[in-house]
Amino acid sequence: MPRTVYAFPSTETLAANLRDQLLRAQDEALAKHDRFTVALSGGSLPQTLAQGLLAHPESFQWDKWHIFYADERCVPLDHADSNHRLAREAFLDRVPIPTSQIHPINPDLVDQPAAAAEDYQHQLMRVFALKGAAVRFPVFDVILLGMGPDGHTCSLFPNHPLLDEDEKWVSYLTDSPKPPPTRITLTYPVVNHAHTVIFVATGASKQPVLERILDRNEPLPAGRVNPIHGHLYWYLDDAATATLTQTTIDRPSVI
Numbered sequence: 001m002p003r004t005v006y007a008f009p010s011t012e013t014l015a016a017n018l019r020d021q022l023l024r025a026q027d028e029a030l031a032k033h034d035r036f037t038v039a040l041s042g043g044s045l046p047q048t049l050a051q052g053l054l055a056h057p058e059s060f061q062w063d064k065w066h067i068f069y070a071d072e073r074c075v076p077l078d079h080a081d082s083n084h085r086l087a088r089e090a091f092l093d094r095v096p097i098p099t100s101q102i103h104p105i106n107p108d109l110v111d112q113p114a115a116a117a118e119d120y121q122h123q124l125m126r127v128f129a130l131k132g133a134a135v136r137f138p139v140f141d142v143i144l145l146g147m148g149p150d151g152h153t154c155s156l157f158p159n160h161p162l163l164d165e166d167e168k169w170v171s172y173l174t175d176s177p178k179p180p181p182t183r184i185t186l187t188y189p190v191v192n193h194a195h196t197v198i199f200v201a202t203g204a205s206k207q208p209v210l211e212r213i214l215d216r217n218e219p220l221p222a223g224r225v226n227p228i229h230g231h232l233y234w235y236l237d238d239a240a241t242a243t244l245t246q247t248t249i250d251r252p253s254v255i
Ligand SMILES: O=C1O[C@H](COP(=O)(O)O)[C@@H](O)[C@H](O)[C@H]1O
Pocket: 040, 041, 042, 043, 044, 045, 070, 071, 072, 083, 145, 146, 147, 148, 149, 152, 153, 154, 155, 178
């Protein structure tokens, strides 16, 4: 799996370069299959993404975008903990993606996490419309991931049994160590089948976990993301990478 680790001098330059990469990914996807499928994380990611996308929204063919969530908390869609609400407030409400192409968790199932995960897998199946038994997992054009200080990504937490899920596309947990406890998450097979996976992490608070994952190759959940046919990118800033000593870091000229 090819891997590129970028570091930028500021969140602003990171966001502008990320926008540029998404534009290239969008154009490549549209040339292949006339739609652009993206999975979004919650946390700090939507705000960083918004900084880049909303600076030049005219560059994108929003009517071709399909948005899913890499993970979601089982709460009503307008709840303060909802990743969908976070993404809407950050940028989704300000770009013309057709509502039918934005795929939140089913709000009627937030009290039934197993059913919510199954329903979300069906939402994915409808959009990806996989044909043929040989095709086991959807191939997202881009999956955008965050990473917590414990190394979790999506809602895949250290030492959790969900790390071993190798059949389902979407799983659920009721014991997330980070609140809220009940969530659904894309599984590793889906993340690792994506065409492009991009981690975004900024700030000095991410230094210790980046040292463990990038310098020391510890198999924390984020470190186990390993696209089978795709490319893995880390979009970091100077503050996050300041203490890395063993990792090759690309510092591109900034836009
Ligand atoms: O709980 C979650 O946390 C992670 C990391 O968040 P961050 O604020 O450290 O960026 C996030 O990627 C995930 O989607 C979210 O549910």
